[in-house]
Each structure stands twice: as C-alpha cells, then as structure tokens.
Amino acid sequence: MNILLIIQSIIMGIVEGIAEFLPISSTGYLILSADIMNFWTQEKRDLFIVFIQLGAILAVIYDYWGRLWNAFMGLITGKAEGLQNPRQLGISLIIATIPVMALGLTLSDFIKQIFHPIVVAVMLIVGALLIFYVEKRPHKIIADEAENIDFKTALKIGFCQCLALIPGTSRSGATIIGALWLGISRKASTEFSFFLGIPVIVGAGLLDLLKNKDVLQTGEDWAILGVGTLVSFIVALLCIRLMVAWVSRRDFTIFAWLRIVTGVIVLIAYFGFGYHVTG
Template sequence: MDIILLIQAVIMGIVEGITEFLPISSTGYLILSADLMGFWTKEKVDLFVVVIQLGAILAVIYDYWGRLWHALTGLITGKAEGLNNPRQLGLSLIIATIPVMILGFIFADDIKTHLFNPVTVAIMLIIGGLLIFYVESRPKTIIAVEAEDVSFKTALMIGLFQCLALIPGTSRSGATIIGALWLGVSRKASAEFSFFLGIPVIIGAALLDLLKHSDVLTNSEDWLVLGVGTLVSFIVGLLLIRWLVAWVSLRDFKIFAWLRIITGVVVLIAAWVFGYQFAG
C-alpha cells in the first residue's frame, strides 16, 4: 500500500470539499493540485477528478434531504407541504440540467483530452474572476427569493450558464450562482439552486465516466485511493455547505474573484517565466 498516494488522495478530497460549492472551480483546483503533487497518472487523475465530486454532492443530498424529498414527491404527486407550486423546483432542476447533459455527453472526452491542463484552468480562472466583478457591480432586481421560486425560463438560462463549466477552471458553482444572481435570483436561492442542480449533473457525469473509463483502475489499491478521496470530500463538503449559504446571504463574491485571478496569474507566471512543464 502506497501511503503517500493515500495522503495525496486525502489532500485531493479536502480540496474538492472546500472548492465544490465556491465559485472558484473545484475541477480547476483539483487539476492544479494533482499536477503539483505528481498525483497518479493522467488517465487516473482525469477519472478521479470527475468521480471524487460524488462525495461533495452526497453531502448536499444529506444536508438538504427534507427539501429534496418534498421536491421529488411534489414532482411525482403534485402535492408537497408548504409549497404553492409543488412541481416548480423539480421541473426547474430538470430543465436546467438538460443543456449540460447534452453537451457533456457529446463533448466530455474531447474536453478532457484537450482542456484538462493547468494553463487552460489558469485562463478560465482569470476570466471567471473578471465576470464575478462585473456581475457584482451591477444593480439587481430580485425575481426569486427562494430556490422554489425559480421560473422555468430562469432555470433554462441558469442551465445554459452551467454549460460553461464544462471548461475546467470555469467552476460549475461559479457559473450557476453568478448566472442566477445576474438573472435576479437572491443570493441564498442562487447558492441553494446551484447545490441542487449539481446533484443530477455530478452523479450523471461520475457514473458515465466510471462506466466508460473504470478500466484505468487496475487493482484494489486504485479503488481504495478513489474511495478515500470521495469520503474525505463528503466530510469536508458537509462542514462547508451551511457556512457558504450564511456567507452569501450577507456578503458578495468579490473575495473569490480575487482568489481566482491571483491563482490564475501565478500559474501562468510559473508556466511562462520559470518554464515549468505541466503534466498532461
């Protein structure tokens, strides 16, 4: 058993748990972390980066089980306690999921082959940071206070924003939260709708990737490394979800914009000035 590899998997799990729900790109930071640590081969890292996100999204399911159950039962039966339109949230999430599912199914392998590298991540981190500053500087008119209030039209627009997150470094949470804010969804509702929207997208992507590429995991140690990373991401994600909701209810995302831009600039400097040869 390679203890160093397990320690690296724990670090990757911590990185995923911290970054999944922040607008800073969990995939981007996982790629950078793996590259800096020399973690695994590229083929295994590419699978690991996608599947480990299951841990963080399972934390969402655990923490929001009551509301998600109401959304599911409301979608099926048309009845849900305390909701005027019990099918609204469930249908909105389905509508918002369709665009990224279609594009992800068609282009996932090409994206992983050509864009899963630190320089692409750095560029998208910078672009995303600038977009956060732009959206946060605009006056906002709130059209949806709770996630259950998001209209089908707004859900489709959020789903189109989510497609940008197929490019590593963009951030799924960042694209959906900032996109929702731009469209007039409240800060709290933007964060929670983004959490819920990640459930079908991340579970679908992880299962599809496992189905297509599980052959790169050649022994029980490989599966253990993947399991450890996923478990750690679940634990860390569970600790951070409520904190983020409280944060966004009171503050803006400009601090994360600065973090994105600074990280992106540092990576580009490392690639250009110091001639650092990134893996993959």
C-alpha cells in the same frame, strides 16, 4: 499500500470538499493540485478528478434531504407541504440540467483533453472578471427562494452551467453568478446551484467510472478513489452551511480576487519558470 498516494488522495478530497461549492472551480484546483503533487498516472488522475466530486454532491443530498424529498414528491404527486407550486422546483431542475447533459455527453472526450493548467488559469481570470461585472450591477430580485425560480429562468441558468464544462470556469460560479445576474437572491442562487449539481455530477461521475473503470486495476486503486471521495463528502458537509451563511451576508468579490491571484501565479510559473504538465 502506497501511503504517499493515500495522503495525496486525502489532500485532493479536502480541496474538492472546500472548492466544490465556491465560485472558484473545484475542477481547476483539483487539476492544479494533482499536477503539483504529480498525483497518480494521467488516466487514473482524470477519472479521480471527475468521480471525487460525487462525494461532495452526496453531502448536499444528505444535508438537504428534506427539501429534496419534498421537491421530488411534489414533482410526482403534485402535492408538497408548504409549497404553492409543488412541481416547480423539480421541473426547473430538470429543465436546467438538459443543456449541460446534452453538451457534456457530446464533448466529454474533448473536455478531458483540455484538462490543462493554462486553460484553468485563463478561465479563472475570465471568471473573476465576470464576477466583478455581475456584482457591480444593481440586483432586482425576481425569486427569493429556489422553489420560486420559473422555468424560463431555470433554462437560462442551465445554459450558464454549460460554461463550466471548460476547466477553470467553476460549475458553482457559473450557476450562482448566472442566477444572480438573472435576478435570483443570493441564498436561492446558491441553493439552486447545490441542487442543480446533483444530476450533473452524479451522472458525470458514474458515467466516467463506467467508461473508464478498467484503468483501476488493483484493490489499492479503488481504495485511493474511495478515500478521496469519502474525504470530499466529509469536508463538503462541513462547508455547505458555511457557504450559505456567507453568501447571505457578503458578495463574491473575495473569490474573484482569489481566482485572479491563482490564475496569475500559474501563468507566471508556466511561462516564467518552465512549469509544465506532468503525468
């Protein structure tokens, strides 16, 4: 067993678990972390980066199981305890998922070709500027709970999520900031983003594993993937509630500054010190 690869897998799991639900781009930070550590071969690394996010989203399913089951039963039966419109959350999530699923299936191979630190750096900075813009706009709240987001707004959030197909944009950032811009409360924007990640990330992770499972040639390869996914689940489970508590009281400008600092450091390293992609 390659102990170094196991340690690197654990580090990648920690990065994913922390970054998945923050508007800073977990994929971007995974790409940068893997590149700095020279983690695995390129094909295995690309599969790892996509699949490991499944661990974090399983933490959402575990932590929000009651509400998710309520939404599912409301969608199927039209009845859900405490909900005036029991089918609304389920249908809204389906509507919001359609754009990114359609675009992701069409562009999946191209997206992997732009898994590049410079693309990440540029999009980190662009995303930060969008966060500053949205945070400075006055917010008129039209929905204070995820269950109250209407279908038209859900579709708009779904189109915002499509931006996250570009590495460095951040799926959480695109959906949370997009929802805020559309008038959803901070807490509802964050939780809807959590829920919206379930079909997208589970679908992308399983599809990529199915298409590229042949790159995992040994039991050790599968163990490395499994360790990273398990660590991302555990760390994400610890971070979800902290994230919701944070956004209920504060804005996202601190994450915008973090994005800018990271993006600038990568650009300086690349153009000033000859930092290039490995693998």
